[in-house]
Amino acid sequence: MEPDILIIGIMGFLGLISVIATYLAVTEKNLVRAVIYSAIQSTIYAFLYFLLMAPDIVLVYVPVAVGLYPAIILFLIRKTEHEERD
Amino acid sequence: MMSRVVGVIVITLFITVFSLVIALGGLGYVLPPESVRELARQYLLIAYNPFNKTFTVFSPEVVTSIVWDFRGLDTLFETVVFYLAIIGSVALARGFKSSKPEKDISQYGLSPIVKTVTRVTVGMILAVATSIALHGHLTPGGGFQGGATAAVVPLLVLVIFSRYYLETRGVSKNAMLAIRSFGLIGIGLTAFIVLIIGLMSGMNAYVFQNQPKPDAPVGLPALFDGQIISGTLWFFNLFEMFAVAAGFTIVFLLLSIPERDVFKYLKEEGGEY
Numbered sequence: 001m002e003p004d005i006l007i008i009g010i011m012g013f014l015g016l017i018s019v020i021a022t023y024l025a026v027t028e029k030n031l032v033r034a035v036i037y038s039a040i041q042s043t044i045y046a047f048l049y050f051l052l053m054a055p056d057i058v059l060v061y062v063p064v065a066v067g068l069y070p071a072i073i074l075f076l077i078r079k080t081e082h083e084e085r086d
Numbered sequence: 087m088m089s090r091v092v093g094v095i096v097i098t099l100f101i102t103v104f105s106l107v108i109a110l111g112g113l114g115y116v117l118p119p120e121s122v123r124e125l126a127r128q129y130l131l132i133a134y135n136p137f138n139k140t141f142t143v144f145s146p147e148v149v150t151s152i153v154w155d156f157r158g159l160d161t162l163f164e165t166v167v168f169y170l171a172i173i174g175s176v177a178l179a180r181g182f183k184s185s186k187p188e189k190d191i192s193q194y195g196l197s198p199i200v201k202t203v204t205r206v207t208v209g210m211i212l213a214v215a216t217s218i219a220l221h222g223h224l225t226p227g228g229g230f231q232g233g234a235t236a237a238v239v240p241l242l243v244l245v246i247f248s249r250y251y252l253e254t255r256g257v258s259k260n261a262m263l264a265i266r267s268f269g270l271i272g273i274g275l276t277a278f279i280v281l282i283i284g285l286m287s288g289m290n291a292y293v294f295q296n297q298p299k300p301d302a303p304v305g306l307p308a309l310f311d312g313q314i315i316s317g318t319l320w321f322f323n324l325f326e327m328f329a330v331a332a333g334f335t336i337v338f339l340l341l342s343i344p345e346r347d348v349f350k351y352l353k354e355e356g357g358e359y
């Protein structure tokens with residue numbers, strides 16, 4: 001198998017998982033779990049940017065979307081309720 | 087719960103079928119071309135071209151050349167947006183003061199194992215952040231990337247030690263505001279430095295100019311002691327790192343003020359009116 005095809009296949013698989021993680025994050029009622037799903041999606045995007053040969057975006061995406069953003073949202077959730085109510 | 091499982095299956099099937107249809111040419115073959123586009127080719131040629139000294143940035147890193155030279159004003163106003171966002175949160179939290187610690191500072195936070203590991207990794211994160219920012223004109227990275235990486239350090243210390251520990255180490259809101267102002271003043275000065283040199287030497291120069299241009303023969307040196315610094319790019323990256331890291335740290339410090347202190351302050355404030 002050609003390496004290019006393999007990388008494109010991996011990217012497709014990662015993209016599929018990221019969409020599922022986004023769906024779960026949107027529909028989840030427990031906010032802490034929703035943040036974790038969102039962080040999974042961010043981690044996959046970081047890999048995708050790397051495979052798309054955009055290292056500049058990876059370097060800003062890893063600290064912001066994988067580290068700072070979930071941390072800030074968890075900080076805020078700690079100040080409110082853990083469950084989303086209808 | 088059941089509806090979410092059905093939702094996941096539907097999404098997976100939809101994406102798989104849709105990808106298959108596109109891969110088989112169902113929407114025609116509109117894939118991106120394999121060769122580099124003309125605009126990108128021009129940028130790649132111009133970014134580092136020592137044979138045409140009046141039409142280059144002297145930076146092998148094309149993204150940083152675009153961000154801080156070709157569209158430098160755009161990045162300046164992005165920095166201003168970030169500045170306004172931080173100013174907004176500082177204004178919202180004006181007057182809030184954190185209470186004094188009730189017990190010994192070392193008793194706050196997580197276990198000693200986590201604290202020891204953090205002590206080791208904090209140095210490494212800072213080293214990587216500095217490297218990302220100061221090599222931003224040579225390798226992928228830059229001021230914002232380095233600053234965001236450096237901002238992970240106060241966040242880790244805040245969660246694993248406590249905000250009191252951070253404050254005893256001198257990381258307070260006012261100190262961070264001073265560092266951020268230093269970074270922003272530096273960015274502003276770097277934007278005008280070539281114009282100031284041009285005015286002082288009586289030659290033509292532009293705002294946000296980096297290397298000499300045919301009608302503006304002044305510019306910052308591309309090399310310093312034999313090392314490439316790409317004129318203004320190195321300074322922009324350095325100051326942007328300070329501004330971004332300190333800005334993020336201010337937000338974390340404000341968010342970490344306990345709710346009861348905020349309510350206490352708001353009650354006192356309301357009593358005055």
